[in-house]
Amino acid sequence: DAGVIQSPRHEVTEMGQEVTLRCKPISGHNSLFWYRQTMMRGLELLIYFNNNVPIDDSGMPEDRFSAKMPNASFSTLKIQPSEPRDSAVYFCASSQANEAFFGQGTRLTVV
């Protein structure tokens, strides 16, 4: 398996634009997580899904953020409109048997 695949690896966008981050989990994993990493706040859990259903979205910072998992092999995290303070590295992870596997992350820069 190729592991968790995230795209794009880097994204630079202007403030106010919509940004969509994509994730393909490892086949057979039933949980998927979105994390945000910044120097100030460390690694924050934004939302996680189990069997494609959102279980806990308490970490989603505000209504500008939304996440979907339409099927077991794909998830998106959307920011609309984006703001400079959203600049961070966003990680997707999938898990099975109490072990989470991370993607390489998407480095988002909002200017």
Next chain:
Amino acid sequence: AQSVTQLDSQVPVFEEAPVELRCNYSSSVSVYLFWYVQYPNQGLQLLLKYLSGSTLVKGINGFEAEFNKSQTSFHLRKPSVHISDTAEYFCAVSDRGDKIIFGKGTRLHILP
């Protein structure tokens, strides 16, 4: 709710010296505990995990950690570090469900 505290944001250590990275957790239920490593510009990789059984857990790259329930700690150790161990290390806790909460990380600097 669970939480994880990594007491040191940065730890400098000389090459071939031993190192301990500290981690404390809080939870009202039984937990699973993890250490992950993040090399520059990469995602996190699992070093080791404690699910049950022996409180001393051995992981990859010569690392080990000891679960201490009375002190709610899960400190990571290595007897002799190498320059290639330079990375950020994250302690994490799960309430035996799916949700995994991470600490803020500890940057390990290996000095020549």
